[in-house]
Amino acid sequence: MKEFIENMPKVELHMHVEGSMEAENLWKLAHKNHYEIEYNSIDELKAAYQFNNLTEFIDMYMLGTRVIKSEQDLYDVCMTYFEKCVEQNIRHTEVHCDIRTYVDYGFPADFVINALHAAFIDAEKRYGITGGFMPCFIRHLGNEIAQKDLDLLLPFKDKILAIGLSAVEVGFPPSLFKDTFKKVHDAGIKVIAHAGEEAPADYIWSAIKDINVARIDHGIRCLEDEKLVNYLVETQIPLTVCPYSNVALKIFDNMSQHVLPIMLEKGLNVSIHSDDPAHFNGYLTENMISIAENTSIDKAGIIKMAHNAINGSFASQKRKKELSKELVNYIKK
Ligand code: ADE
Ligand code: ZN
DSSP: OHHHHHHSOEEEOOBBGGGGOOHHHHHHHHHHTTOOOSOSSHHHHHHTOOOSSHHHHHHHHHHHHHTOOSHHHHHHHHHHHHHHHHHTTEEEEEEEOOSHHHHHTTOOTHHHHHHHHHHHHHHHHHHOOEEEEEOEEEGGGOHHHHHHHHHHHGGGGGGOSEEEEESOOTTOOGGGGHHHHHHHHHTTOEEEEEESSSSOHHHHHHHHHTTOOSEEEEOGGGGGOHHHHHHHHHHTOOEEEOHHHHHHTTSSSSGGGOSHHHHHHTTOOEEEOOBSTTTTTOOHHHHHHHHHHHSSOOHHHHHHHHHHHHHHSOOOHHHHHHHHHHHHHHHHO
16 A cells, blocks of 8 residues: 555645755755754754644744745755655655745845745756645735735736635634635636635635635535535535644644544545644645545545546546546556
8 A cells, every 4th residue: 555655646735845844955045045043953953843733833834934045045945845856756746835925034035935926947858747836915904905915926826726714713704814815716716715614614615605726725624514514525625634734733642543534534625734744743645644644534535535536626527537537547557
């Protein structure tokens, strides 16, 4: 099973670029840019990759953003992740990277756009990896800032796959951003949102009813509301589940308690992703292996979720067909 998963062609739909910065790389970049970090060694920094909840994690995640000082730095962080994709047979990846953080540091809005756009062009040329990026509004900064972010993003709408909603969830339901996401839809941009990660099922309803999402990041707490589960099964809205993230952020005590087998069994459109792989101890392959080894999900379940990831992506129909064909051929072999 381990080997089957390692070699399987994969699609990733939920990964935050700065969350792929291993402690060693973060440390090196801090030193290159003469940024003084509050840790005395790489080991100390590594040891700080420990969290009790999402808010604690977001604090650490921000350190990664603070050591990035140029478009080239951000491009390099992306490229390091794409090299990991090659190792893990990830063929298509849709990644998160917020513009607000860098705008607040004094960089122009196109800082993130240019870096990620260039990285994706080179990833396709060099490695055949397709995909794109999806900036998120930082929900705990509120709707006014989200509106400002949208104004900054609109001139670049052809360079982004979707706009999402991320960061501290509890206290910041999607409904707060209803008018801004209406403008996102009016501009013809797809909408996604983190929902039901730490906050209850109501936040998932809000993502559906108030901002009309095409896809939900996490969504694991949908199981608390039977009506919602039925709705999600009926509509097949994709849920991008991140098992290691959920364990690292203490949603579950360990992987064997993860609810993914129940979600799959109920017919929800679930797939596996890594979220912030450097912080949560595993990239896409490790997430899949851990689920296969610690829960009742078997090979058929892993294959079903690999298909769900392809179908739930924002790739063109042509690219989806290619990805499906490669997966089917791999399984036959
Ligand atoms: N930003 C980076 N990782 C995140 C997560 N798991 N939830 C919300 N926002 C995030
Ligand atoms: Zn996330």
